[in-house]
Amino acid sequence: MTDLSTPPVPTIRALDALAAVIAEFNAVRPLETSIAVALDALRRSLDAREVSLWLHTADGLVRTWVAGESQVPEAAVTAALAAGDEVEGVRAAAMTGGDRRVGALVLHLGRPVERDEGTLLRAVANLLAPELAHAERSRQLEVEVAARTAEIDRERRFTEKIIDSLPLGLYVIDREYRVQAWNRKRETGMQGVSRDEALGRVIFDVLSRQPIEMLRREFDEVFATGRIQEYQMESSASGSARTFRITKIPMRLGDSAVTHVITIGEDVTEWREGQHRYAQAEKLAAIGTLAAGVMHEINNPLATIAACGDSLGYRLEDLQQKGANVNKDLFDYVEIIENEVVRCKQIVDQLLDFSRPRQLAKSRVDLNDVVEKTLLLMKHHGGFKKLTLVKELDQALPAVPLGNAEQLVQVLMALMINATDATDAADAADAADGQGTITVRTRTGPTPTDGAIVEVSDTGQGISRPELSNIFEPFYTTKAPGRGTGLGLAICYGIVQEHRGRIEVDSVVGKGSTFRVLLPTIEW
Ligand SMILES: Nc1ncnc2c1ncn2[C@@H]1O[C@H](COP(=O)(O)OP(=O)(O)OP(=O)(O)O)[C@@H](O)[C@H]1O
Numbered sequence: 277m278t279d280l281s282t283p284p285v286p287t288i289r290a291l292d293a294l295a296a297v298i299a300e301f302n303a304v305r306p307l308e309t310s311i312a313v314a315l316d317a318l319r320r321s322l323d324a325r326e327v328s329l330w331l332h333t334a335d336g337l338v339r340t341w342v343a344g345e346s347q348v349p350e351a352a353v354t355a356a357l358a359a360g361d362e363v364e365g366v367r368a369a370a371m372t373g374g375d376r377r378v379g380a381l382v383l384h385l386g387r388p389v390e391r392d393e394g395t396l397l398r399a400v401a402n403l404l405a406p407e408l409a410h411a412e413r414s415r416q417l418e419v420e421v422a423a424r425t426a427e428i429d430r431e432r433r434f435t436e437k438i439i440d441s442l443p444l445g446l447y448v449i450d451r452e453y454r455v456q457a458w459n460r461k462r463e464t465g466m467q468g469v470s471r472d473e474a475l476g477r478v479i480f481d482v483l484s485r486q487p488i489e490m491l492r493r494e495f496d497e498v499f500a501t502g503r504i505q506e507y508q509m510e511s512s513a514s515g516s517a518r519t520f521r522i523t524k525i526p527m528r529l530g531d532s533a534v535t536h537v538i539t540i541g542e543d544v545t546e547w548r549e550g551q552h553r554y555a556q557a558e559k560l561a562a563i564g565t566l567a568a569g570v571m572h573e574i575n576n577p578l579a580t581i582a583a584c585g586d587s588l589g590y591r592l593e594d595l596q597q598k599g600a601n602v603n604k605d606l607f608d609y610v611e612i613i614e615n616e617v618v619r620c621k622q623i624v625d626q627l628l629d630f631s632r633p634r635q636l637a638k639s640r641v642d643l644n645d646v647v648e649k650t651l652l653l654m655k656h657h658g659g660f661k662k663l664t665l666v667k668e669l670d671q672a673l674p675a676v677p678l679g680n681a682e683q684l685v686q687v688l689m690a691l692m693i694n695a696t697d698a699t700d701a702a703d704a705a706d707a708a709d710g711q712g713t714i715t716v717r718t719r720t721g722p723t724p725t726d727g728a729i730v731e732v733s734d735t736g737q738g739i740s741r742p743e744l745s746n747i748f749e750p751f752y753t754t755k756a757p758g759r760g761t762g763l764g765l766a767i768c769y770g771i772v773q774e775h776r777g778r779i780e781v782d783s784v785v786g787k788g789s790t791f792r793v794l795l796p797t798i799e800w
């Protein structure tokens with residue numbers, strides 16, 4: 277057995293051969309080529325029939341570079357390595373990188389291996405070993421880097437998916453105000469800008485429609501204070517007016533200074549309308565309770581005033597019949613008292629419409645019938661008669677299963693009287709009497725919860741945006757004192773709500789308004 281720790285001194289022939297191998301080896305890169313060259317040089321100098329280089333990798337893989345015609349069986353290599361000498365024409369030299377075995381150089385000759393040849397094999401093995409170790413390390417490193425990159429990629433895609441799935445617009449800017457993240461909603465939502473267009477650009481260039489100075493102040497505030505800032509913003513960029521809640525959140529990559537600002541934009545239009553409706557319902561309920569409470573208190577004095585007025589009238593007539601000279605003014609005063617008492621009673625009655633509980637009987641109602649009944653009553657209304665009436669009734673309109681026809685007539689009456697007043701006012705403004713048109717329309721809604729729709733449109737003066745938010749308030753009126761109490765729409769609102777429906781308004785100042793009542797056609 278040869279002692280591998282003290283290799284024998286090689287002969288000149290072997291040294292020459294080794295020098296040739298080294299020269300060629302050093303001249304050629306990369307590794308695979310240098311190995312091929314080294315093997316070739318080895319083969320030439322050894323006159324070997326077969327020279328094989330085997331590489332045993334750390335994870336058990338065996339890679340081979342075979343220069344000869346056939347491979348040496350692995351068992352023979354293992355045996356030769358263990359023996360440290362030739363076994364059945366196979367001689368193997370272990371290759372180490374650091375303290376790790378990276379492979380073995382295996383020589384397979386068709387004859388016994390000579391001593392010099394063994395030495396030469398070891399020398400070449402030592403020459404190639406660091407290269408192999410390096411290649412092996414690079415390969416492992418490559419695999420690791422690829423795995424880590426794939427993992428980071430997965431994590432990034434996961435985080436991206438999360439922020440893209442949010443029903444909110446979200447973007448992130450750094451201290452140079454450059455966009456570092458831009459989610460899907462931000463691409464499709466209001467002022468939608470594609471991610472490719474936004475990333476890396478200065479936010480003021482991207483959101484060019486917003487006032488730069490204001491935007492900069494908002495970001496700077498978060499950078500400076502490190503506190504979350506919240507704003508509300510109205511926008512009509514998408515066509516209809518919508519309310520957004522904008523939140524700016526500080527983000528720190530390290531422990532100290534704010535490095536980024538996350539901006540979240542949330543469409544809170546529905547939420548705000550819900551809040552508004554809730555507040556409105558609360559207010560109506562409060563008025564209802566109040567009305568119920570004071571009803572008797574007011575009704576009794578009113579009855580007394582009415583009775584006193586009546587008897588005053590009789591007395592005056594009596595005196596006149598007896599020949600007394602009664603001033604005509606006194607009769608007028610009595611009449612005024614009577615009229616005003618009637619008006620007060622009406623207001624009290626209207627207020628009572630709010631009082632709860634007041635569950636009126638509900639039954640199947642055909643909205644087309646409700647329209648016809650209302651029009652019958654409106655026939656006697658002076659202003660309404662002068663206008664052009666357009667009636668478009670959907671004959672296939674589904675019935676409202678739980679409705680109160682009387683209350684719904686009351687709603688339509690209130691809407692038509694308002695429409696008449698608005699058209700009168702518009703006429704007064706352009707001095708063209710009787711030009712207005714009122715359209716009453718019924719149609720089938722898109723869903724069972726909005727199944728039956730009745731609309732009253734007018735060509736009146738319209739309602740401005742600030743006014744729109746007030747018209748359903750109890751006692752809100754723009755009409756001359758004595759002409760409106762401001763309760764009409766508030767009562768409509770209450771009734772429609774009791775029917776689990778809703779009222780919508782579209783209005784353009786100077787053009788006219790449409791009030792739309794949507795009622796459910798399913799039982800609830
Ligand atoms: N079709 C309409 N066109 C324009 N403005 C309207 C219309 N309907 C309602 N409004 C506005 O809304 C306000 C409130 O209406 P609402 O019916 O509640 O009270 P009102 O008509 O003033 O008084 P009343 O209690 O007699 O109905 C009106 O004063 C008017 O300014």
Ligand SMILES: [Mg+2]
Nearest residue numbers: 690694764765
């Ligand atoms: Mg009214």
